[in-house]
Amino acid sequence: MKVLLVRPQAPNKLSFTKILDNEPLELEYLHTALQQEGIEDYIYDGLVEFDIEEAIRREKPDVIAITGYITQETLMIGYCRLAKRINPTIVTIVGGVHAQLNYSRFYCDEIDYVYRSECVWDFVKLVSLHQGSARPGEPSLHQDNTRLEQPGPHPEQPSVHPGGIDAKALKEINGLCFRGEKGFVENELRAVDIDSLPIPDRSFFYRHRSSYRYLNLTEVATIKTAFSCPYSCNFCYCTLLSGGRYQARDIELVVEELARIDAQNIQIVDDDFLIDVSRLERFISLVKEKDIRKTYICYTRADFVCNHPELIADLAEIGFHYFLVGLEAVSDEELQGFQKQTDVTMNERCISVINSTSAHCIALMIAPVDADKAYFENLYRWIVKNKVLYVTVSIFTPIPGTPLYEQYKDQITSTDIADWDFLHLVMEPAKLSRREFYREYNKLFLRLYRLAKKTGIYDFMDLSYYKSMLGSYLRRKIRGE
Numbered sequence: 001m002k003v004l005l006v007r008p009q010a011p012n013k014l015s016f017t018k019i020l021d022n023e024p025l026e027l028e029y030l031h032t033a034l035q036q037e038g039i040e041d042y043i044y045d046g047l048v049e050f051d052i053e054e055a056i057r058r059e060k061p062d063v064i065a066i067t068g069y070i071t072q073e074t075l076m077i078g079y080c081r082l083a084k085r086i087n088p089t090i091v092t093i094v095g096g097v098h099a100q101l102n103y104s105r106f107y108c109d110e111i112d113y114v115y116r117s118e119c120v121w122d123f124v125k126l127v128s129l130h131q132g133s134a135r136p137g138e139p140s141l142h143q144d145n146t147r148l149e150q151p152g153p154h155p156e157q158p159s160v161h162p163g164g165i166d167a168k169a170l171k172e173i174n175g176l177c178f179r180g181e182k183g184f185v186e187n188e189l190r191a192v193d194i195d196s197l198p199i200p201d202r203s204f205f206y207r208h209r210s211s212y213r214y215l216n217l218t219e220v221a222t223i224k225t226a227f228s229c230p231y232s233c234n235f236c237y238c239t240l241l242s243g244g245r246y247q248a249r250d251i252e253l254v255v256e257e258l259a260r261i262d263a264q265n266i267q268i269v270d271d272d273f274l275i276d277v278s279r280l281e282r283f284i285s286l287v288k289e290k291d292i293r294k295t296y297i298c299y300t301r302a303d304f305v306c307n308h309p310e311l312i313a314d315l316a317e318i319g320f321h322y323f324l325v326g327l328e329a330v331s332d333e334e335l336q337g338f339q340k341q342t343d344v345t346m347n348e349r350c351i352s353v354i355n356s357t358s359a360h361c362i363a364l365m366i367a368p369v370d371a372d373k374a375y376f377e378n379l380y381r382w383i384v385k386n387k388v389l390y391v392t393v394s395i396f397t398p399i400p401g402t403p404l405y406e407q408y409k410d411q412i413t414s415t416d417i418a419d420w421d422f423l424h425l426v427m428e429p430a431k432l433s434r435r436e437f438y439r440e441y442n443k444l445f446l447r448l449y450r451l452a453k454k455t456g457i458y459d460f461m462d463l464s465y466y467k468s469m470l471g472s473y474l475r476r477k478i479r480g481e
């Protein structure tokens with residue numbers, strides 16, 4: 001029995017690889033659990049390998065399990081189709097954050113299971129159910145050399161049901177969606193105890209450490225210390241994951257894992273790491289006690305930073321280097337509209353608190369669809385006035401599953417899921433034409449590029465390459481292509 005664990009390549013519309021590339025932690029968790037049960041697996045990361053077909057033919061998996069974000073949905077389905085074409089007996093599973101809430105988008109012939117839970121042990125249980133029917137090393141039954149294509153209905157392709165598996169056993173697997181006689185059956189998704197996660201085996205990361213980075217920080221390992229977020233900003237998808245229930249790991253376990261990671265740079269991938277003051281104080285004291293000297297990246301909120309400047313200084317002192325803050329907007333009205341529970345004064349104070357330490361604030365902003373010329377100008381001036389060195393401006397994109405998606409879904413004009421990358425307009429702008437909107441967005445991008453060039457903060461990367469990639473994309477949009 002062999003399982004191929006897959007994270008697809010970045011979707012090819014706009015690729016920002018070599019800037020923000022995460023270790024595939026979710027696959028390493030599955031690998032760890034499979035390994036403990038004596039099941040062989042192979043991790044295919046699209047940041048490391050570039051030919052999925054070659055990997056499937058070479059590894060000859062019995063099961064292929066694919067994770068991915070919303071923009072990778074088409075690739076995930078395409079990879080399952082490819083696996084079935086190479087060998088119709090391969091069991092196909094999709095999972096990950098997009099599939100967890102948008103599972104029905106994966107109901108198609110080439111997918112056997114949508115795995116929604118974070119429980120790695122139930123994943124092993126699912127794989128084990130197929131162990132009896134596995135035929136490792138069996139030659140491909142359908143060697144048609146078909147290359148990867150876009151998904152879509154393929155009526156000529158016979159549907160290969162994993163077959164022979166007792167539905168009663170499948171019913172017991174947390175949150176599983178599986179094919180029944182009348183379409184997919186959806187098991188109830190129950191909360192998973194976060195402390196039941198094993199400490200991940202990072203041998204994959206150690207073999208490929210040069211592939212993972214965060215801006216100028218190289219060989220960045222990732223660590224997860226909590227599920228979901230206790231806040232409920234209405235545009236946010238992350239807060240709805242894991243049943244929408246915030247669960248923090250035992251901080252002693254977190255630090256134990258941290259101490260074992262052989263990497264200088266650590267990205268804490270919690271949706272918001274800075275929540276519980278006493279937990280953070282314990283974290284700081286354990287890190288000092290164990291003399292762990294690393295550099296950290298984490299997400300936080302403006303109100304937390306404003307209310308706890310001393311704690312921010314202490315975190316900076318033990319190595320926190322980048323605080324990513326969802327500032328989102330430069331008006332109280334917009335922030336209220338997002339149910340952010342912050343205001344512009346907090347945003348401004350947050351930047352100055354972080355700037356007063358050795359750490360940096362990475363401001364995450366959203367350009368709303370009703371932005372006009374004055375809005376873009378005001379946003380730029382606010383960024384300059386508040387000395388925000390690191391900033392990303394996303395185009396407002398309602399994500400399926402969120403309350404704002406429900407509000408805007410009738411206005412969505414885009415039909416290509418790869419457009420959900422926060423750089424595309426998925427609905428019509430309210431005050432500008434599409435071309436004008438992209439022109440203003442492009443102008444803002446060029447002004448921010450010039451600022452960044454002056455400060456030298458992005459000197460580690462080939463800024464002109466990314467400028468030309470994004471610039472030519474935006475120029476195509478301005479031309480209406």
Ligand code: SF4
Nearest residue numbers: 229231233236239271
């Ligand atoms: S945007 Fe941030 S603070 Fe708001 S719900 Fe999402 S993760 Fe939590």
